[in-house]
Amino acid sequence: MVIDKLEYLLALAREGHFGRAAEACGVTQPTLSAGVKQLEDSFGVLLVNRGSRFQNFTPEGERVLEWARRIVGDTRAMREEIHALKHGLSGRLRIAAIQTTLAMIETLTTLYRERHPEVQFTVLSATAEEIFQLLENLEIDAGVSYLDKEPAGRITGIPLYRERYCLLTAADAPLGNRSKVKWAEVAQIPLCLMTPDTQLRQVIDGLLRDAGGDPRPSLESNSMIVLYSHVRTGRWASVMPFRLAATLGLTELLRAIPIVEPDASHMIGLLIPSRQPMKPLTAALVEVGRRATQLLAD
Amino acid sequence: MVIDKLEYLLALAREGHFGRAAEACGVTQPTLSAGVKQLEDSFGVLLVNRGSRFQNFTPEGERVLEWARRIVGDTRAMREEIHALKHGLSGRLRIAAIQTTLAMIETLTTLYRERHPEVQFTVLSATAEEIFQLLENLEIDAGVSYLDKEPAGRITGIPLYRERYCLLTAADAPLGNRSKVKWAEVAQIPLCLMTPDTQLRQVIDGLLRDAGGDPRPSLESNSMIVLYSHVRTGRWASVMPFRLAATLGLTELLRAIPIVEPDASHMIGLLIPSRQPMKPLTAALVEVGRRATQLLAD
DNA sequence: CAGATCAATAGAGAACATCTATTGAAATGT
DNA sequence: ACATTTCAATAGATGTTCTCTATTGATCTG
Numbered sequence: 001m002v003i004d005k006l007e008y009l010l011a012l013a014r015e016g017h018f019g020r021a022a023e024a025c026g027v028t029q030p031t032l033s034a035g036v037k038q039l040e041d042s043f044g045v046l047l048v049n050r051g052s053r054f055q056n057f058t059p060e061g062e063r064v065l066e067w068a069r070r071i072v073g074d075t076r077a078m079r080e081e082i083h084a085l086k087h088g089l090s091g092r093l094r095i096a097a098i099q100t101t102l103a104m105i106e107t108l109t110t111l112y113r114e115r116h117p118e119v120q121f122t123v124l125s126a127t128a129e130e131i132f133q134l135l136e137n138l139e140i141d142a143g144v145s146y147l148d149k150e151p152a153g154r155i156t157g158i159p160l161y162r163e164r165y166c167l168l169t170a171a172d173a174p175l176g177n178r179s180k181v182k183w184a185e186v187a188q189i190p191l192c193l194m195t196p197d198t199q200l201r202q203v204i205d206g207l208l209r210d211a212g213g214d215p216r217p218s219l220e221s222n223s224m225i226v227l228y229s230h231v232r233t234g235r236w237a238s239v240m241p242f243r244l245a246a247t248l249g250l251t252e253l254l255r256a257i258p259i260v261e262p263d264a265s266h267m268i269g270l271l272i273p274s275r276q277p278m279k280p281l282t283a284a285l286v287e288v289g290r291r292a293t294q295l296l297a298d
Numbered sequence: 299m300v301i302d303k304l305e306y307l308l309a310l311a312r313e314g315h316f317g318r319a320a321e322a323c324g325v326t327q328p329t330l331s332a333g334v335k336q337l338e339d340s341f342g343v344l345l346v347n348r349g350s351r352f353q354n355f356t357p358e359g360e361r362v363l364e365w366a367r368r369i370v371g372d373t374r375a376m377r378e379e380i381h382a383l384k385h386g387l388s389g390r391l392r393i394a395a396i397q398t399t400l401a402m403i404e405t406l407t408t409l410y411r412e413r414h415p416e417v418q419f420t421v422l423s424a425t426a427e428e429i430f431q432l433l434e435n436l437e438i439d440a441g442v443s444y445l446d447k448e449p450a451g452r453i454t455g456i457p458l459y460r461e462r463y464c465l466l467t468a469a470d471a472p473l474g475n476r477s478k479v480k481w482a483e484v485a486q487i488p489l490c491l492m493t494p495d496t497q498l499r500q501v502i503d504g505l506l507r508d509a510g511g512d513p514r515p516s517l518e519s520n521s522m523i524v525l526y527s528h529v530r531t532g533r534w535a536s537v538m539p540f541r542l543a544a545t546l547g548l549t550e551l552l553r554a555i556p557i558v559e560p561d562a563s564h565m566i567g568l569l570i571p572s573r574q575p576m577k578p579l580t581a582a583l584v585e586v587g588r589r590a591t592q593l594l595a596d
Numbered sequence: 597c598a599g600a601t602c603a604a605t606a607g608a609g610a611a612c613a614t615c616t617a618t619t620g621a622a623a624t625g626t
Numbered sequence: 627a628c629a630t631t632t633c634a635a636t637a638g639a640t641g642t643t644c645t646c647t648a649t650t651g652a653t654c655t656g
Contacts (some may be wrong), residue, residue, distance in 0.1 A: 001299035001643095002373065018603055031645050033603060043380045052652045053602050067376035071369055075300065078365035093348050153574070162363045230567050276451070316634055329614055331634065350621045351633050 002042075005120040009047070013065055015136050039064070040051045044174035048279050070275075073138050077279040079133035090118040096126040096134050097144035099224045100163065100200045101268055103247035106294060112192055112288045119281065128199045134207055135273060140280050143271035146199050156274045158289055161296035162265040163241045167205065167258040175257065184260045187213020192230050192238040195222045204239050205260065224248075243296075273288040300340075304366035307345070308362055311363055313433050314352055326445035333505035337362070368573075371436050375577040383580040388416040391579045394424040394432050397522045398498045398567055401545035403442065405406040405593060409586045417579065426497045439580050444497050454572045456587055459594035461534040461539045463502065464554040467591060468532035473555065480559045485511020490528050490536040493520045499543065501535050505562050522546075541594075 011021035012032070022032035042046050047061035048054065057065060080091060092184050093112070097105050102125055126134060131143035133231050134156055149155040167186055169176050174189055187208045193215070194201040208215045219236065221227055224244070232235040234253045245256045272282050309319035320330035329528040338345050345359035346352065355363060387402060391410070393402050400423055407419050426431060429441035433453055445455040465484055467474050472487055485506045491513070492499040508515045515559065521524055522542070532551045543554045568587050570580050572583070 002301050004299060019601090026644060029603070030605080030647085033605095034644080037604090039348060043377070045380055045384050050603070052604090053654085060383050063379060063383065064376060067379075071376070072374050074365060074369050074372070078369070079341070081365075082343055085358050085361065086343050140316060295544060317632090323612095326615060327634070328616085328636080331636095332613080335635090348634070350635090351623085 002039075003072060004262035005035040005039045006064075006072050006151055007033045009039065009061075010072060010137065012036065012048070012054070014139075028103065030123075034287055044066070069136060069138065073273060073275060077275060077277075078278050081129070087281055088118060089116040091281060092122055092144055093119045093142075093285060094122045094124070094140040095142050095144065095285075096124040096131045096140045097273060098128055098131070098146070098199055099119075099125055100241050100244060101144045101246045102224070102270075104142050104161075104296070107292050108285065108288055109143075111292060112285065115199060116284055117127065119284075127189075131271060135271060138273075141272070141279065144268065145271055146203075147267045147269040147271075155271050158270040158272065158286055159228070159267050160269045160289055160293055161243075161267075163243070163268050164263075164265045165207070165231065165239055165259050166242050166245055167237060167259055168228075168240050168245050168254065168256055169237035170253050171255050173237060175235070175237075176255060178257055180258045180260050182206050182212035182263075183259055184213060186239060187211055187215065187238055190216060192219040192221070192227045192236050193217040194224070194227065195220050200241070203264075205267055207259075207262070211261070215272070216272055221259055249277045300337075300424060301370060303333040303337045303351070304362075304370050306330045307337065307359075307363060307366050308370060308435065310334065310346070310352070310381035311355065312437075318344065324396055325512075328535075338546045338553075339493055356443075361437070365452055367434060367436065370383060371571060373571060375573060376435070379575075385416040385429055386416060387578055387582055389579060390418045390420055390481060391440075391583060392420045392438040393424070393442065393583075394422040394429045394438045394439050396426055396429070396444070396497060398421055398539050398542060399490070400522070400541045402459075402594070405590050406442075406583065406586055409590060410583065413586070422571055425495065426582075429569060433569060436571075439570070439577060439582060440583055442566065443492055444501075445565045445567040449569075451556060452572055453569050456568040456570065456584055457542055457569045458564050458591055459541075459565075461541070461566050462563045463537055463542050463557050464543055466529045466538050466543050466552065467535035468524075468551050469534070469553050473535075476555055478556045478558050481505050481509035481557055481562075482511060482559070484557055485509055488514060490517040490525045491515040491521070492522070492525065492531050492533050493518050496540070501562075501564055505557075505560070509559070518550065 007027055008021065012018065012026045015021040015024060018033055019029045022029040023259060025032060043060065043064070045060045046058050047064055049056050049058055083090070095105065095108075105123055109123070112119065122139065124134070130144045131140070131145050132155065135141040135143055144160070147159060150157045167175065167181055171177065174180050175185060190290065193204060196202070196205070205215050219230060227238050227240070228248050231238045232251065232254060238257070241260070250256055270286065272286065274279065276284070278286065306319065306323055310316065313319040313322060316331055317327045320327040323330060334346060341358065341362070343358045344356050345358055345362055347354050355534045381389070393403065393406075403421055406420070410417065419428065421434070422438065426443045429438070430449060430524050432438040433441055442458070445457060448455045465473065465479055469475065473479050473483060490501060494500070494503070503513050517528060525536050525538070526546050529536045530549065530552065537557070539552065540556070548554055568584065570576065570584065575581070576584065
């Protein structure tokens, strides 16, 4: 009864559109409209501001939405737990990760599948902000991102590893013969970097500026693949997390040179809903993460 | 849909009886039976062991029960919060307290009503164990009891005041002329005490034994009223919390003599469900409790 | 101003929940 | 040992509620 309606409300918040929300829930638009109306009647308060189309939620609607996330999330966790008690861990684990970390996700999924072969995975590439949204909307079970600005109480961070940075460049390019370089030096050469909306770019910009430099990327992209394919030609340079560069592969020409002064690093970790107890799939991921931490330790 | 069924399950856990549980939910017995069966079908697991009558819950049933408490509790909290947003605080605040603290509850309710006149109160006398049960079953919003052994994570304690003990006795009785007495001395005289299942009795027994005494109550009761009515005659003596004795009233004959060596005290406080956020009625009680703490401070 | 988009409404059919009455099984008392 | 009582499941009927299709009315867009 009520729970379905709360799901409608969550979908409406996600889609901002009665029709699309209805489709997402697998019902028709009148059904979803009626469901929301019933909620409003039962509370005696308007939850949604509409003027012939969806506008936004009333303050009361926002509060109900907050509760709905929790109640619906708990209900799913309950079902999943009981199912796991009977059939063992199965179902689909949904993870979203920022691009910087995409190459290390296999560490988690590979370990995970060894222990729970029945579980299927969905791995999404997303921005740090999107990850929070997805977590709040119960569209993913966990995120992988920076832990620096750990968020509201509704989401918990679990450290995985420290990300360190290297200069990716050809051996015969400027600085290419060094065993280590300083941030101040890196700041002097043209680089291929992520677009400024990404966390990685902001981190690198900060480090470059702290070293007195002025970041002058010769190429920007929101795709790591684009950056790497450029660098791979030997005619471009970039700053990347070490682990990512190592995974993408270094050629004979291409060198990954540690950047020092300062010896900067940022903590990467799992982001999961602060629900107690966790969904079984999520709990297993945390356990896997704990083991992965040892593998990934510097 | 689902939530009603979860309520059925909670009622069944409370009553241990399909018929009574149904009555408590305001439905007929077949309806409740069908509801439980639907839950079982939807999980694909038996939740209740029955052999022509209710026996107990399966392990899966216990887990579902745990989730049900949370989900149903959150749902009620949501409704209450939205209602409070529109109409201000109203409804019924349900409190259970151990007998020792019954006389100070008015401090809370009086303060509470000053701020929220629309709220109605139900105050139950209960044992410490019953309070936990009532809290778990969502039958009360808060308890007042000892905080010494703070319990599972599902319940949070909030300190209110320290309980100290005095000898209640007639002025012309043994020890009646003293300004203070030692526990060792109290242990030598016959007393009226609570029955041994109560927290207060266990506390006092402990203190008496620590002082080398052997508690020999001349009269036991599970009612403070009984104890006090005896002591009031001037022909019996008892050990009581100071605040309680003061509230029940001291006559000219009757004296409340502080007991020292050791200067024992136990912390009394609110017990509330560890739900975040709290129900509005509960949140207001915590706020009132915070203020009361100042009034009640030694 | 015409066309498109969006959400609410109306009405019909299906699905579901709840009730009364009864049955079958186990516990209790004589 | 047998009759009585207690308890929960089942059957069948009734009523509610949910969901759908089709449509309307309103607002935005070009």
